[in-house]
Each structure stands twice: as C-alpha cells, then as structure tokens.
Amino acid sequence: MRLYEFEAKQVLAKQGVPLPKRTFAKTPEEAEAAAAAIAGPVVLKSQVLSGGRMKAGGVLFADDPQTAKTHAATILALEINGQQPAGVLVEERRNIAQEYFAAVTWDGRAKRPVIIFSDMGGIDIEEVAETHPDHISRTTFSPSRPFSDYTAKVAVASVGVTGNELAPLTRIVAALARTFLQYDLTLAEINPLVKLDDGSIMALDSHMDMEDEARGAQRTLLTELAIPDSDTRQARPPTQFEIDGALVDSADTRGVAGRVVEFDGDMGLVIGAGGGSLTLFDAVRGAGGKPANYCEIGGNPSVNKAANLTKLVLSKPGVQKIAVMMNVVSNTRADMMARGVIKGCLDAGRVPADTIAIFRIPGSWEEEAVKILQQYGVEYVDRTVSMHEAAGRAVAKMGN
Amino acid sequence: MSLFITVEIADAVQSDEALKKQLVEVCPVDIFALDGPRLTAVENNLDECTLCRLCLDAAGDKVAVIKLYDGNARLE
C-alpha cells in the first residue's frame, strides 16, 4: 500500500529527518490559513497516489495566502491519472543549491534491501543510471542485523560526496534505511533530498510503499496516520472482473485465488505458487504474449475454486486460450488444479484441449494430473520445461 | 454429473448405522451425507474427492471410489 506524500513525511519526521514547514489542507480556506502561518512563498502539492503531478498541473507555487487559496481550489478539483486528490500539501518554498536522490528498496537478485543514492536528484533515477552510472551507488545490507550508519556513509561517499555534506546526508540515509526496516516498507524514497542555499540538508519530497501484508503488524503507525482498514490504497478502483475474482476467492476458504488483476490482453492466466505468478506473468510478456489478467492461485484450492477462477478468466471478452502454469508445487495438488481448469472450461462451454494452451504444474500428485489431462487431450509439460519455455510455448499457440 | 470421480455405496452399508455415521465423519470433503436414514453420495462434492482412502479404511469394499478419468479404475 502506498502512502501519500504528507503521510510519508510524517513518518520521516518521526525519524528526525529535516523537512520543510508544511500543513496538509483539505479545503482552499485551510490552504490559505496554512500559507499565512508559513508567512512566505509556498508550494502547493496535490496529494494523489500516482506520479506525474508536476506535468499534470498538480504542483503550483504561491507568494501570498490569497494565491495559495486560489491554487488550492484548482488543485483540489484536478483529477490526476483518474484520482481525485486526498488534499493539498502546503509547504514552505526553499532555495535549492543541490539535489540528491536517496531510496531504499528490495534487490530481488541480492535478496537484500538496497540503498540507492545519487548526487543527481530531482530527475528520473533510471535516466541517471543510464546516462551517468558513476553518479549512482547501490549498497545492499542485511535486514536481520541492526542497521549501521557506516553502510549509509558508504552509499553516500560512493558517488564522491565529501566535506560538510557527508555527515548530514549519511544521517538522513541511515534514518531512511531504518524507516524501511521498521515499517515493513517495500520502497522508501526521498527525491529530491536537497542542500539549501544556507547549506542545510532537507527532504523535499518522499514516496513510501508498505507491504500489504504488514497492515496488521503496522496497525500502530496506520492509526497514527489515521488510515482506516477500509482505505485499501489501490491505484485505481477495482474493475467488475477484479471484484468477481475476489468473490471467487472469498466464496471458498480452501486455497487462494487472489490478486486477480485485469489487463487488456487476450491470453488468460491461471498462474501461481509462491512468487511464481510474477515470474510467469513476466515470462508471458517476455515471449510477446498479452496477458488478459494476473492472478495468484495456490495453497491447494478446491476443484470448485480453480473451476470458478477459470470460468471467470474465460468470461473476459477476447480471451481465446488460457495458460495454466506454476512453479514446482508441494502445497498445491496438480491433479485438483487439472480437474478445476478442465471443469471451468467445460462449464464455460469451451473444449479444454483447444482452450488450455499449456498446463505446467509439476509437483504433488502430478502423475494423477497427467492422466486427467491426457483424458481431455490437454498439453502437459513437466519440470524439465522451464517456466519461460512453457510461457513461450503457450504464447506460440495464441496465433493458432 | 461429476466429471472425474464417482462413489458407489454398497447396499450392505445402509443397514449399518455406525458405519454410515463414520463415513459422514471421515470424508474431508463431505462426499457422504445422510438423506433421512439413507447414506448418499453428494453429487456436487464428488469431484472434490482427495483420494485420501479414509472411506475405504472405514468401509472396506462396501464403498468404491472410481476414477472416471482413469478407465474407471477403483481407488485401492
């Protein structure tokens, strides 16, 4: 779940990170009062969960409270990427001498958190990585040991920062890393992190994503931030397809048919198994396929649940075939999945052999699954065919 | 109609009250149910059979679990 900028800054403030004076306002009048209290030039920022605020006109500057009120009214009425702003952040405007970038996220390959730091902040970090790789550092650290400031210092010094900036930047990056660990974040970012013309260092914008599953463990923080359980923080409202997917899951306690997300493609996916869904989704896209959906089925679902998910995926207009794929499974029975997807096809009035482009669920009760699939003429591949190869074969069948 | 599994209950089961109760209890996916005094196989649940053999352990050859996808092979 994503935090709004004003919430992310509340979290940073708890860690002692220097921030500009600011007030979260929900009305133009509140924005006017906030600007008056700041008593100087302000920046007004739309509080939406998506990026691209600046380009969309969601960030405006004001030199006096009356202009701040007018701008706040404009921002509060402006929808950005389909989102109505939760409010407007009124912040003192500061003169910037230098911009930095600091983020902590997970490095999937290293299987550890990583600090990404650059002395070229304020711009797209991917662009910096491509055009100025010497201006960006990546420093991994252990999530299971107490975080050491020395690691933050290495991250900052690696791009050549020395002198008066090194110590305050190190303190802020260390605070960011501790925030990341303490609050189960998947991303903690400050961009830009700035040196002001008076030489002080300050976080001007921040972006934080928290692990969805951490909501229970982080109840204290969420209560402090006044985020109720009903506030799911999805980037967009769920589609009917996604609502129906959640119903398939909740109708039966056995197993999981979760995170059903709708896409524009023509290839239905019934995929899962401990992170396998992401790999398989990427593999389908990498092979040139166009997924119609994402989902995570596993945990030994009932035949009925697998059938209902299959039927739902096949009900999406334009879906000709489905790919049924998992990593090697020990906690989901391949034969129950085979029964489920075949039943789903038949219930949807489809011929399983023509509809299931590939079935790759190696693991428990695989031999029984093979018998079922053979009976219905469905192509089965075992673990000797990689997930990427299986995805490629499924995509190749889409033209048939 | 189930697609993958069917279950046959021998007439001898119907006169054994304790066995009928036991079969209702042991099946993890509620395939056995009492319809009045009669033990029946619940059509909607048949395809959920986990092939766990608990019913066979209880009833021996008085119950048959048949795999329709495997040439009507009986679960042994």
Ligand code: SF4
């Ligand atoms: S084998 Fe297990 S699941 Fe199947 S009918 Fe017998 S008890 Fe029920």
